[in-house]
Amino acid sequence: MKLKLASPDSTLFSSSIQITGSKSETNRCLLLQALYPNISIENVSNSDDAQVMQKGLQVSTGTVDIHHAGTAMRFLTSFFASSEGKEVTLTGSKRMTERPIKVLVEALRQLGADIVYEQNEGYPPLKIKGKKLTERSVSLPADISSQYISSLLLTAPSLQNGLELELVGKITSVPYIKMTLALLEQIGVVSTFDDNRISVAPRTIVNDANLVVESDWSSASYFYSIVALCEIGTRITLSAYKKDSLQGDSILSKIYTDFGVHTVFDQHKITLIKAEDPKLNTVGYDLSNAPDTAQTISVTCFGLGMGCELTGLHTLKIKETDRLEALFVELTKLGAPISVTEKALTLKPSNTIESDVAIDTYNDHRMAMAFAPLALKTNLIINDAEVVSKSYPDFWNDLKTLRFQVSEL
Secondary structure, three states, X not given: OOEEEEOOOOOOOEEEEEOOEOHHHHHHHHHHHHHOOOEEEEOXXXXXXXXXXXXXXXXXXXXXXXXXXXXXXXXXHHHHHOOXXXXXXXXXXXXXXXXXXXXXXXXXXXXXXXXXXXXXXXXXXXEXXXXXXXXXXXXXXXXXXXXXXXXXXXXHHHOOOOEEEEEEOOOOOHHHHHHHHHHHHHOOOOEEEEOOEEEEOOOOOOOOEEEEOOEOHHHHHHHHHHHHOOOOOOEEEEEOOOOOOOOHHHHHHHHHHHHOEEEXXXXXXXXXXXXXXXXXXXXXXXXXXXXXXXHHHHHHHHHHOXXXXXXXXXXXXXXXXXHHHHHHHHHHHOOOOEEEOOOOEEEOOOXXXXXXXXXXXOOOHHHHHHHHHHHHXXXXXXXXXXXXXXXXXXXXXXXXXXXXXXXXX
């Protein structure tokens, strides 16, 4: 599906939008529910990733195809490896077979797991024979994707002796590790996180627990971008969000003050208000704890004519696509003076935006949604726009409620 986007007649909004539950938080809760069936979950994400995770958890033998869902690949690897009697082949899309998983597989093997690579060493598909894992201690590099770490932590309480995890080096994405540990705490699992060592106690049974999934802050980022690119006085209310969020991307409420957007918290809602024009010509952020916001922030800066220096982006190379290279290609099409390295992005201030450019999305939901707000500044075409279903199936309809002109080509 190819969509043409154009600006609403007025860019002074006053609207409310309900956003689906976080897919990251949902998938953590779904795995815990599979281990402890007396857990109930509210506000489950309606994303493709969550549906793939739900289906995968129900399989005992045969092939489990998680398509593009990286979180499901990491989480299900540990789940199946520690589920005695299950025997599956875990695979996904062509891109998924190019995304490394060796670090996680090696860690699980340290615990006694039986996992074999079916094609290329270090990459899916994986042949997994579930067994009782009795080893307790394992170590991982600390600068890897937090999903590897959370994968081990989520299954840890179901292991016979729990888990003692040592992280070697500087830790990446601490908020996502803390999100996982906070969810374990909510179901009564005892854990500690001291320096670079995490300990999780075994737990055979948990009490009845109701886990309420917060809406996705990554999805909120696109509305932060829209408000930043709109007139002073614009207001968009989003639900459901918490001021003390477990999600690392909640840092958006602070970052976007640099773009004149203030966030008002009221019970389980946030209202984004364009209060002033940006005062800075160039901004700089270390996004190692919130790398999924990089695409949105860089596009916001370009739309405002601002520059940015974004660092801590090494994990973007192994996402749904090489997100740094994809940003370089697509922003260059629009006339942006941009450069990227293996872990950073630099955008120079510019006031020129090309019109009627077709943005390629690379099977990456965030490429489609991050560029959409630029329709406030220039007409755009989004190729393969249906990719948003991975995390936010209602995105284009929600843009229509804001009176964006969205038409299929």
